[in-house]
Amino acid sequence: MQGLADDQVCIGDRYRIGGAVFEVTQPRVTCFRVGIRMDDPQMPALLVSHHRPGFYFRVLTEGTVQAGQEIIKLASGPEGMTVAEMDALLYLPGHPRQQVLRALRIPALSAGWQASFQEMLDQPGGAAGNAGLTDASPPPAWPGFRPLAVTGIGRESETVISVHLADPGGGSVPAALPGQFLTLRLHPDPAGRPLLRSYSLSGPPGARDYRISVKREEHGAASQFLHTRVRVGDLLEVAAPRGTFTLRPGQAPILLISAGVGATPVLAMLHALAAARSTRDIWWLHGARRRADEPFAAESRALLAALPGAHRHICYSSPGPDDIQGRDYDTAGRLSAPVLAALDLPRDADAYLCGPAAFMADVSAALAAGGIQAARIRTEVFGPGPAQTPGIAPAAARRPHPPAGQPGSGPMVSFARSDLNARWDPGYASLLEFAEACDVPVRWSCRTGVCHTCETTVISGTVSYAPAPVDDPADGSVLICCSQPHDDLVLDL
Numbered sequence: 001m002q003g004l005a006d007d008q009v010c011i012g013d014r015y016r017i018g019g020a021v022f023e024v025t026q027p028r029v030t031c032f033r034v035g036i037r038m039d040d041p042q043m044p045a046l047l048v049s050h051h052r053p054g055f056y057f058r059v060l061t062e063g064t065v066q067a068g069q070e071i072i073k074l075a076s077g078p079e080g081m082t083v084a085e086m087d088a089l090l091y092l093p094g095h096p097r098q099q100v101l102r103a104l105r106i107p108a109l110s111a112g113w114q115a116s117f118q119e120m121l122d123q124p125g126g127a128a129g130n131a132g133l134t135d136a137s138p139p140p141a142w143p144g145f146r147p148l149a150v151t152g153i154g155r156e157s158e159t160v161i162s163v164h165l166a167d168p169g170g171g172s173v174p175a176a177l178p179g180q181f182l183t184l185r186l187h188p189d190p191a192g193r194p195l196l197r198s199y200s201l202s203g204p205p206g207a208r209d210y211r212i213s214v215k216r217e218e219h220g221a222a223s224q225f226l227h228t229r230v231r232v233g234d235l236l237e238v239a240a241p242r243g244t245f246t247l248r249p250g251q252a253p254i255l256l257i258s259a260g261v262g263a264t265p266v267l268a269m270l271h272a273l274a275a276a277r278s279t280r281d282i283w284w285l286h287g288a289r290r291r292a293d294e295p296f297a298a299e300s301r302a303l304l305a306a307l308p309g310a311h312r313h314i315c316y317s318s319p320g321p322d323d324i325q326g327r328d329y330d331t332a333g334r335l336s337a338p339v340l341a342a343l344d345l346p347r348d349a350d351a352y353l354c355g356p357a358a359f360m361a362d363v364s365a366a367l368a369a370g371g372i373q374a375a376r377i378r379t380e381v382f383g384p385g386p387a388q389t390p391g392i393a394p395a396a397a398r399r400p401h402p403p404a405g406q407p408g409s410g411p412m413v414s415f416a417r418s419d420l421n422a423r424w425d426p427g428y429a430s431l432l433e434f435a436e437a438c439d440v441p442v443r444w445s446c447r448t449g450v451c452h453t454c455e456t457t458v459i460s461g462t463v464s465y466a467p468a469p470v471d472d473p474a475d476g477s478v479l480i481c482c483s484q485p486h487d488d489l490v491l492d493l
C-alpha cells in the first residue's frame with residue numbers, strides 16, 4: 001500500500017477500496033516478530049520512537065478488494081488525531097490528560113485502546129509508570145528490607161495464624177493499598193540461605209501495624225518457621241507493601257471470591273469497603289473445607305453485617321459434624337461453576353479472585369461464561385504467575401533451576417515467587433533471557449522496552465538499562481527485557 005502515512009491518517013477516517021468500506025481503529029501493536037523479520041531486535045522500539053507504527057482497519061462494508069485499486073477517503077475521523085499521535089500518546093512519555101480525553105472522544109478507537117486510556121485517567125494519584133500498558137501502583141514506601149517487630153500472633157483457623165508486624169520504634173507503618181502483600185526475608189537456619197516469601201496483608205489498610213495470615217503447609221519451610229519458631233518481640237526483615245491486585249475505584253458491584261487462605265487479600269478489601277461505609281453491591285463468596293478450616297469466619301461476617309449491599313455465600317467441601325447448613329455455610333461442596341451460576345451474580349461487577357490456581361481458572365471461566373468481561377476479573381496467585389510468551393508453543397512447565405553451565409560471577413538474582421537464587425552471568429543480554437534460562441515463568445511481547453508486558457516488581461536492588469526503555473516503568477518496577485542487575489536483586493517473579 002502506498003500513501004496513507006501515519007502522520008496523515010487519523011483514527012476514525014473512513015476509506016473505500018473496491019467494494020469494501022473501512023475505518024481506522026488503532027495503531028498497529030508491534031511485537032518482537034517484526035524484529036526477527038527485519039533482522040534487528042530493536043525494530044519494535046524504533047517503529048514507536050520514529051512514529052511509524054502502521055494501523056488497523058475495521059471492515060464496515062464487506063466487498064471485493066484487489067491490488068492496484070484506488071483508496072478513496074470517504075470521511076475524516078472526529079478530533080483529527082493521527083495514528084502517529086495516538087501511538088505516541090500510549091507508548092511515549094508524557095500522556096497529557098487533555099490528549100487522553102481527546103482520544104477517548106473518538107468512537108472508532110478500538111475497545112482495547114479505549115480501556116488503556118481509561119486506565120491512565122483512573123491511575124491513582126502518586127502512581128508512576130504507564131498505567132495504559134500495565135497495572136500501576138504507588139512507589140514502595142521504603143527501599144529493600146527493614147526490620148519490623150512481631151507484636152502479636154493469633155489463631156484464625158486450625159491451620160492459619162495471623163502475625164502482626166509493627167515499627168519497632170512505635171510509629172505507624174506506611175499505609176498499604178487493600179490487596180497488597182509484604183515480602184519477608186526469613187532466616188530459619190542462620191547458616192543456610194534466607195527464604196523469601198510473600199504474604200498478602202489481611203488487616204484493615206491504614207492500621208498502625210500490618211497483619212499477615214499464614215497457612216501452615218505440611219513440609220513448608222517458611223510457614224513452619226512462622227508457625228513454630230517466631231515469637232512476639234522478634235524482629236523480621238520485611239519489604240514494603242507491593243502488588244497491583246488492589247481494589248479499583250468506582251461504583252460497580254464487587255465480587256470478592258476466595259478459597260482457603262486465599263481470603264487474605266480480599267479480606268483487606270472488605271475491611272477497606274467497610275471503613276469507607278460503601279453502599280456498593282458486595283458479594284463475599286468463600287470456599288473452605290469446614291468451619292474449623294475457615295479463617296476469618298467471624299471477622300468477615302461482622303464486616304459484611306455493617307455493609308448495606310452485602311451478600312454472602314459460603315461453601316464447605318467437607319462440613320464437620322457440628323457445622324450447620326444455613327448457619328455456618330450455605331452449600332455443601334466446592335465453590336464451583338454451578339454454584340456461581342445459581343447465584344445470579346451481577347454482570348457489570350468487578351471480580352477479585354484468590355485461591356489455588358485450579359480454583360481461579362474454574363471460577364474465572366464460570367464468571368466469563370456468566371457475562372462478566374475478562375478485563376474485570378482480577379486474580380492473585382500465591383506463587384509464580386502464569387507465563388505469557390506470544391507465538392511460542394507452550395512447553396511442559398519445568399521447576400525453576402539455576403542456568404546450565406558454570407555459575408555466573410555477577411550479582412545474586414533472586415526470583416522470590418520461584419524460590420530461586422542464581423548469580424548473574426553477563427553473557428545474558430537481559431534479566432528476561434536469564435530468567436528464561438532458569439525456567440522462571442515470564443511475560444513478554446516486544447522484548448525491547450516498548451510494551452511493558454515484562455514489567456516486574458523489584459523487591460530490592462537496582463538495575464541498569466540497555467537499551468533504554470521507550471517510557472519508564474513505575475517506581476519500584478523494572479522492564480526485565482532490557483535491563484541487567486546492577487547489584488543483588490530480588491524480583492517478584
Ligand SMILES: Cc1cc2nc3c(=O)[nH]c(=O)nc-3n(C[C@H](O)[C@H](O)[C@H](O)COP(=O)(O)OP(=O)(O)OC[C@H]3O[C@@H](n4cnc5c(N)ncnc54)[C@H](O)[C@@H]3O)c2cc1C
Pocket residue numbers: 181195197198199200201213214215216217218219220221222223224261264265381382383384417419
Ligand atoms: C503475592 C503472594 C501472596 C501470598 N499470600 C499468602 C498468604 O496471605 N498466606 C499464606 O499462607 N501464603 C501466602 N502466599 C504463599 C507464601 O508466599 C508461601 O509460598 C507459602 O507460605 C509456602 O511457603 P513455605 O516456605 O511454607 O513452603 P515451601 O517450603 O516453599 O513449600 C511449598 C510447598 O511444597 C510442599 N513441600 C515442600 N517440601 C516438601 C517435601 N519435602 N515433601 C512434600 N512436600 C513438600 C509444601 O508442603 C508446600 O505446600 C503468598 C504468595 C504470594 C506470591
Ligand code: FES
Pocket residue numbers: 443444445446447448449450451452453454455479480481482
Ligand atoms: S517485553 Fe515489551 S517492554 Fe519488555
